Amino acid sequence: MTKRFILIMMALLPAFAAGAYETISTANNTMVLEAQQGRNLYFWYYGPSLGEKDLEALAGSGLQRQVAYPFHGNEAYKEDALSVVMPDGQLGLNLVVKEVRRTAWEDGELLEITCNDDIYPFEVKSVYKSYFKENIIETWTEITNAGKKPVTLTRFDSGYLPIHVGDVWISSQYGAWGNEGRILTQPLCRDMVSIKSKYGTRVASRTRSEVMIGLDGKPQENTGRVIGAALCWTGNYELRFDTDNDNFHHFFAGINPDNSAYTLAPRETFVTPALALSYSVEGLGGVSRNFHRWGRNYKVHNGQKERMILLNSWEGVHLAIKQPLMESMMKDLADLGGELFVMDDGWFASEKYNRDKANAALGDWGVDARKLPDGVQHLTDVAAQNGIKFGIWIEPEMVNCRSELFEKHPDWVVKYQGREPVYGRGGTQTVLDLSNPAVQDYVFKVFDDVMSLSKDIAYIKWDCNEDIRMDGSQYLKNQQHLYIEFTRGLLNVLQRIRAKYPDVVIQDCSSGGARVSYGIMPYFDEFWTSDQTSAQQRIFIQWGTSYFYPACAMACHISASPDLHSAMPAPLKLRVDVASSGRLGVELQPSAMTVEERKFVKDAIQTYKSIRPIVQQGDLYRLVSPYDGLGLASLMYCTPEKDKAVFYWWKIDHHINQHLTRVCLAGLDPERSYKITELNPLPGAKPLCYEGKSFTGHFLMETGVEFPIGDKKPWQSFMLLLEAQ
Numbered sequence: 272m273t274k275r276f277i278l279i280m281m282a283l284l285p286a287f288a289a290g291a292y293e294t295i296s297t298a299n300n301t302m303v304l305e306a307q308q309g310r311n312l313y314f315w316y317y318g319p320s321l322g323e324k325d326l327e328a329l330a331g332s333g334l335q336r337q338v339a340y341p342f343h344g345n346e347a348y349k350e351d352a353l354s355v356v357m358p359d360g361q362l363g364l365n366l367v368v369k370e371v372r373r374t375a376w377e378d379g380e381l382l383e384i385t386c387n388d389d390i391y392p393f394e395v396k397s398v399y400k401s402y403f404k405e406n407i408i409e410t411w412t413e414i415t416n417a418g419k420k421p422v423t424l425t426r427f428d429s430g431y432l433p434i435h436v437g438d439v440w441i442s443s444q445y446g447a448w449g450n451e452g453r454i455l456t457q458p459l460c461r462d463m464v465s466i467k468s469k470y471g472t473r474v475a476s477r478t479r480s481e482v483m484i485g486l487d488g489k490p491q492e493n494t495g496r497v498i499g500a501a502l503c504w505t506g507n508y509e510l511r512f513d514t515d516n517d518n519f520h521h522f523f524a525g526i527n528p529d530n531s532a533y534t535l536a537p538r539e540t541f542v543t544p545a546l547a548l549s550y551s552v553e554g555l556g557g558v559s560r561n562f563h564r565w566g567r568n569y570k571v572h573n574g575q576k577e578r579m580i581l582l583n584s585w586e587g588v589h590l591a592i593k594q595p596l597m598e599s600m601m602k603d604l605a606d607l608g609g610e611l612f613v614m615d616d617g618w619f620a621s622e623k624y625n626r627d628k629a630n631a632a633l634g635d636w637g638v639d640a641r642k643l644p645d646g647v648q649h650l651t652d653v654a655a656q657n658g659i660k661f662g663i664w665i666e667p668e669m670v671n672c673r674s675e676l677f678e679k680h681p682d683w684v685v686k687y688q689g690r691e692p693v694y695g696r697g698g699t700q701t702v703l704d705l706s707n708p709a710v711q712d713y714v715f716k717v718f719d720d721v722m723s724l725s726k727d728i729a730y731i732k733w734d735c736n737e738d739i740r741m742d743g744s745q746y747l748k749n750q751q752h753l754y755i756e757f758t759r760g761l762l763n764v765l766q767r768i769r770a771k772y773p774d775v776v777i778q779d780c781s782s783g784g785a786r787v788s789y790g791i792m793p794y795f796d797e798f799w800t801s802d803q804t805s806a807q808q809r810i811f812i813q814w815g816t817s818y819f820y821p822a823c824a825m826a827c828h829i830s831a832s833p834d835l836h837s838a839m840p841a842p843l844k845l846r847v848d849v850a851s852s853g854r855l856g857v858e859l860q861p862s863a864m865t866v867e868e869r870k871f872v873k874d875a876i877q878t879y880k881s882i883r884p885i886v887q888q889g890d891l892y893r894l895v896s897p898y899d900g901l902g903l904a905s906l907m908y909c910t911p912e913k914d915k916a917v918f919y920w921w922k923i924d925h926h927i928n929q930h931l932t933r934v935c936l937a938g939l940d941p942e943r944s945y946k947i948t949e950l951n952p953l954p955g956a957k958p959l960c961y962e963g964k965s966f967t968g969h970f971l972m973e974t975g976v977e978f979p980i981g982d983k984k985p986w987q988s989f990m991l992l993l994e995a996q
């Protein structure tokens with residue numbers, strides 16, 4: 272062997288031998304990077320766990336490595352994760368490995384690889400954190416200006432993943448108000464696919480910052496290799512797939528840099544939000560279960576706590592809050608077996624402005640004595656007398672120009688200098704500038720003051736009904752920093768709130784589900800899935816939302832028929848069965864229900880209490896997708912021990928002589944027998960043929976179940992409890 276040949280081989284393969292390969296692992300997955308001092312950091316592999324032998328063979332396997340965090344420089348025509356304007360105006364970087372650190376934490380490892388530029392005083396740390404049990408790897412980037420002059424970041428992604436070309440598909444969520452979480456599944460072809468938001472506040476309204484990546488064609492529910500990715504940020508974001516002329520789909524995810532270049536002061540470090548990744552060979556469902564477990568264990572506030580069954584006043588009374596009405600609703604809820612009453616919008620006022628319409632008083636958080644003469648303490652007392660808890664609605668980051676707050680602090684609103692604000696809801700609503708510490712203090716105080724209206728407030732519904740329409744701050748010097756500083760300001764307030772109020776349940780509401788992300792859920796126990804409460808439409812909305820979020824966090828309420836927004840009638844049983852697949856609640860005026868309807872809902876609440884741990888903490892298996900056009904949708908939750916499961920079956924269209932597919936269950940133990948009991952049966956209905964009988968997990972999963980459907984019975988539904996014998 273010539274010396275030259277040996278040198279070439281060393282340049283190509285030596286990293287494993289030299290111990291320069293760094294792995295980060297979870298129970299089922301491994302990610303491999305190459306970190307050689309003085310060289311660029313490379314990504315080699317992300318997939319099923321690799322043993323020592325596989326790792327040794329990796330370098331000679333023909334796999335192509337990619338720069339692990341693509342920076343602008345050397346191949347400037349390529350898409351970047353990081354681009355920077357240096358103080359001298361230069362754009363090109365060359366980041367080389369300086370240091371590798373590895374530390375353990377209770378559920379995994381933290382791998383930190385620091386690179387610096389070979390010319391400029393500029394440092395980039397790529398961090399990888401494994402959640403071993405949950406099969407999640409988080410990655411984020413810490414960018415430090417070690418020089419004496421400011422540098423400008425024009426692109427600063429959290430992370431990057433190269434995905435080898437093949438039959439690769441992505442499944443993301445799109446939507447609109449009342450129609451959130453719709454699934455869009457598409458093959459990755461040439462060119463760029465960008466999933467992004469620029470709304471500033473309601474960033475999950477039209478798209479969401481999560482995506483499923485199917486490596487074996489159109490992703491399937493329970494089979495095939497799928498990667499899930501969630502950007503943990505509640506501000507503007509962009510997820511992009513670049514497919515150019517090489518062997519990879521290049522996936523980038525981070526803060527959306529549009530109108531948001533970040534100037535990094537000398538010695539300042541910019542920490543990007545985390546990008547959470549999960550790889551599963553059990554299809555979309557496998558990835559969802561990983562994210563749900565991770566969410567419940569770490570990323571949804573109090574994610575392992577049982578959620579209360581609540582009645583929210585909004586669809587029942589809207590803004591017409593009145594003390595006697597609140598009292599009677601609380602009594603009705605207690606009679607139904609509910610556990611928490613939430614007084615929604617309409618309860619507050621100032622001397623000058625009241626909240627009879629949704630166009631005034633936001634910002635003036637005094638109790639409206641005309642509506643609630645005895646105050647909030649009285650209401651919490653009444654709740655206690657009824658054996659239930661009490662919650663209240665706020666929208667603290669917002670203001671109406673028809674408010675005393677606006678008159679006092681016009682400088683607190685987000686708007687361009689010298690221009691009049693542009694208003695949204697009610698023609699009067701706009702956003703307070705959370706980049707301003709004085710506004711942060713004010714928002715914290717709103718929460719704090721509301722909590723002090725009674726010592727017994729157990730729940731806050733935090734709403735957010737406006738976007739940033741004019742991205743101007745009257746506080747910041749650098750206007751490009753608004754989106755980032757606004758989001759940081761919001762997070763700062765939420766941290767302060769959680770430090771003082773760790774146990775109060777807080778709902779993340781934003782005209783429905785317009786602000787759900789793993790960037791905000793660490794502070795919230797749940798989110799309002801959608802203002803759309805039509806059972807037929809909720810099946811689609813909840814299906815998409817369940818891709819990444821666990822049932823315990825998804826607020827799902829039984830509303831009136833026809834519901835407020837779609838005007839689509841639905842049988843009570845369907846409404847109950849659909850709402851019972853998430854965190855159950857009620858969103859109507861109970862006094863408008865018939866005696867029979869009350870009895871049915873009361874029984875269903877009792878039933879839900881008995882299955883609550885299975886639904887809220889169990890493993891989700893989606894069985895038949897409403898998006899597949901088969902006329903039905905079906906899913907189930909199973910305990911991790913596989914001893915109990917709850918199965919749901921919803922008919923989603925209605926034709927004479929309709930023929931429907933059998934549904935094969937999943938997640939059960941094939942060897943065990945499961946006794947079946949129908950839940951929420953219709954009064955007087957003939958028992959199902961399965962009732963009280965036992966079937967093996969093998970039979971239920973391989974042969975499946977079918978249900979009698981009546982041509983005169985639209986929108987039928989069934990719920991079954993399965994108990995291992």
Ligand code: DGJ
Pocket residue numbers: 585615616629664734736780781782783799801802
């Ligand atoms: C929008 C929310 O999504 C509704 O549930 C309700 O709270 C209204 N805002 C109140 O204004």
